[in-house]
Every structure is written in structure tokens, then in C-alpha cells.
Amino acid sequence: MDAQTYSAKKLITGFVLALVLTLIPFAAVWTMAFSVGVIFGIIALSAVVQVGVHLYFFLGINSKTPIENVLAICFAGILIFLMVGGTLWIMFDLYERMM
Amino acid sequence: MNTYTPKTAGSPGPTEETLGIRDLGFWIYLMTDAIIFSLLFATYVVMFQNTATGPVPSDIFDLEHVFAETMFLLLSSVTFGFASLAAIRERKGHAVFWMIVTIFFGAGFIFLEVSEFVGMIQSGAAPQTSGFLSAFFTLVGTHGAHVSLGMVGITVMIFQILIKGLTSPVKSRLHRLGMFWHFLDIVWIGIFSIVYMPGWLI
Numbered sequence: 001m002d003a004q005t006y007s008a009k010k011l012i013t014g015f016v017l018a019l020v021l022t023l024i025p026f027a028a029v030w031t032m033a034f035s036v037g038v039i040f041g042i043i044a045l046s047a048v049v050q051v052g053v054h055l056y057f058f059l060g061i062n063s064k065t066p067i068e069n070v071l072a073i074c075f076a077g078i079l080i081f082l083m084v085g086g087t088l089w090i091m092f093d094l095y096e097r098m099m
Numbered sequence: 100m101n102t103y104t105p106k107t108a109g110s111p112g113p114t115e116e117t118l119g120i121r122d123l124g125f126w127i128y129l130m131t132d133a134i135i136f137s138l139l140f141a142t143y144v145v146m147f148q149n150t151a152t153g154p155v156p157s158d159i160f161d162l163e164h165v166f167a168e169t170m171f172l173l174l175s176s177v178t179f180g181f182a183s184l185a186a187i188r189e190r191k192g193h194a195v196f197w198m199i200v201t202i203f204f205g206a207g208f209i210f211l212e213v214s215e216f217v218g219m220i221q222s223g224a225a226p227q228t229s230g231f232l233s234a235f236f237t238l239v240g241t242h243g244a245h246v247s248l249g250m251v252g253i254t255v256m257i258f259q260i261l262i263k264g265l266t267s268p269v270k271s272r273l274h275r276l277g278m279f280w281h282f283l284d285i286v287w288i289g290i291f292s293i294v295y296m297p298g299w300l301i
Contacts, residue, residue, distance in 0.1 A: 006187060011180040018173055026166055029296050036300050047292035051285055058176055058281040069126050076130035080137040087141040 006060070014057025021050040118271040125275040129282050132245075136286050139238040140293055147298070149230035156231070156298025159224050161215070165295045168211045169287065172246075175204035176284040179253075183277045186270050191260060194273075198257050201280070205250045212243050239290060245283050252276050 025043040028034065034042070055061040061069075113121075147156060178200045185193035216236070219225070226236040256276055259269050 006180060006184045008181070008184060011177055011184065014180075015173070015177045022169055022173065025292065025296060026162070026169075029162065029299055039300060040297070043292050043296050047288050050288050054176070054281060054285045054288070058180055058284070059278060066123070068123050072123075072127050072130045076133050079134055083134070084137050084141040087138070088144060091145045 010057055014053055017053045017057070018050055021046045021053060113268055113271075115267075118267065121271060122275060122278075125278060129278060132282070133286075136238075136241070136289070139234075139241060140289060143234040143238050143294060146230040146234035147294075151229035151231075153228035153232060154222075154224045156294075156301065159219055159222070160295050160298045162295065162299055164211060164215055165291055168208050168215075169291055171204045171208040171211065172284050172287050175201045175208065176281055178204060179277050179280045183273060186260075186265055186273050189265055191265055194265065195257055195260055198253050198260075202250055202253050202257075205246060205253070209243060209247055209250070212239070216240075235294065238294065242283065242286055242290060245279075245286075249276070249280050249283060252279065 025039075025046045028039045028042045032039070061073075150156075178197050182194050182197035182201060185191075185197055219232075224232055226233050253276065256269075256273055259272065263269050
């Protein structure tokens with residue numbers, strides 16, 4: 001929480017980037033200009049980039065973030081990977097076997 | 100961060116270090132919340148094809164409605180950022196103004212979400228209709244409950260700023276509330292990308 005975390009310029013930049021990254025997938029779904037597979041790719045890519053934009057411009061996560069916070073992110077990331085990945089793996093494997 | 104000057108010798112108040120530890124503690128809470136939301140997303144992905152005899156996602160998702168919700172939440176995130184900025188620059192009036200703007204956008208989001216839920220339930224797409232709808236209402240409802248609690252937090256924060264002024268502990272709480280609010284906008288990116296858009300495509 002310091003002047004570097006927040007500045008009006010940074011907030012406006014973050015807002016414009018987030019707006020563009022929201023409009024891209026909505027436009028793709030709205031117009032159906034591409035095949036469904038390509039649209040899924042656009043949605044996924046825009047979402048991942050927009051999460052990054054929010055973390056950097058709004059939550060102030062950058063190279064100066066304390067190591068404890070970064071460790072907490074990494075630990076949560078590992079838990080999410082194991083639990084979400086495991087859930088999807090087991091449930092869709094079960095689904096295939098039940099067909 | 101400005102140094103905190105205690106009003107009386109008897110109540111020294113929290114030190115810089117204490118406030119730093121509180122930020123870390125709140126950050127760890129946000130990470131646990133991220134795990135809860137991730138698992139609700141996983142549940143939704145497992146369940147969304149289990150529509151029983153009820154409606155399928157494309158029957159009930161209105162993309163214009165979702166776009167309006169997305170804009171309200173994104174704008175509220177930015178206006179909260181301006182409130183934080185005003186607090187850092189010691190501009191009490193500006194901070195309160197931006198937080199009131201944030202509440203308006205947040206209320207707009209909640210109004211749209213509640214009207215969506217009520218419309219769905221009235222048309223027979225209630226949580227008990229199918230596994231898909233149970234998972235949908237649990238995930239999106241949990242997010243909505245968080246946003247509603249965040250708005251209670253913002254209201255309390257406005258009164259704290261007005262009554263206590265922008266003291267170091269108040270600014271520290273404002274910072275943590277801001278982290279919570281920005282985090283909820285990140286969860287919403289997941290909701291429109293994983294729930295609404297694929298539901299409309301499939």
C-alpha cells in the first residue's frame with residue numbers, strides 16, 4: 001500500500017486493458033465469427049491475460065511483492081492444481097467408463 | 100505508509116509491522132477463498148451437462164445481461180482503486196465519494212444478478228431442478244454473497260473514514276477491503292469465461 005501500488009495512470013491503463021480483454025471474448029461469442037474451438041481459445045486466452053492485468057494493475061502484485069505473499073499464491077496454486085485437476089480427471093474418467 | 104501516532108500513551112495502537120502481518124493474513128484468507136471458488140468451478144464443470152429434464156445452459160443464459168454485470172463489476176473495481184488512491188493522498192472527501200460510487204456499481208451488479216436469479220426460478224430453472232442448476236446457483240450465488248458482504252464492508256468503511264478519519268489503521272483496513280473487492284472481480288472473469296460463455300456456445 002504505497003504510491004507505487006496505486007496511481008491514476010495505472011488504474012486507467014488497467015481499466016482499458018481489462019475492458020478490451022472483456023470485449024474480445026464477448027464479441028467473439030456474440031458474432032460467432034470463428035469455429036467453436038477457436039472461440040474457446042479466445043475466451044481462455046483473454047481470461048488468463050485479464051487475470052494477470054487485474055493482479056498487476058489492481059491488486060499490485062509485482063516483482064516487489066513480499067516473498068510470503070508469493071509463497072501463499074504458489075501454495076494455493078498447487079492445491080488448486082491438485083484438487084481441481086484431480087476432480088476433473090477422476091470424474092471425466094468415470095464418465096468415459098460409464099458410457 | 101505514514102507512521103501511526105497514538106492519541107494517548109495508554110493505547111499505542113498497531114505498529115507498521117502489525118499492519119503488515121494483517122495484510123499477509125488477509126492475503127492468505129483470499130488464497131483460501133480462491134481454493135473454494137476453484138472447487139465450485141470444478142463442480143460446475145463436472146455437473147453442467149447433467150441437466151436432467153430441465154433447461155440447458157443456452158436456454159437460460161442471457162449474454163447481454165452478463166455483459167452489463169461484467170461492466171458494473173469492472174467499473175466498481177476501478178472506482179475502488181480511485182478510493183484507495185484518494186486515501187493514500189489523504190483526500191478524505193474524495194475517498195468517500197469514490198466509495199459511494201463503488202457501492203452504486205456494486206448495487207447495480209447485485210440488482211442484475213438477483214433479477215436474473217428470480218427470472219430463472221420463476222421460469223422453472225430453480226436450484227433443485229437439475230445438477231447443472233444446483234452447481235450454477237452455488238457458484239454464482241457464492242460470488243454474489245461475497246459481493247454483498249463486500250458492500251456491507253464498504254458501507255462500514257465509509258463511516259470509519261468519516262468518524263475516525265484517514266488514520267493508519269483505517270487506511271490499512273481500506274487496503275484489505277480493496278484486495279477483497281479486486282479479488283471478486285477476478286473470480287467474475289472466471290464465471291463469465293467458464294460458466295456463461297461456454298454455456299452459450301454449447
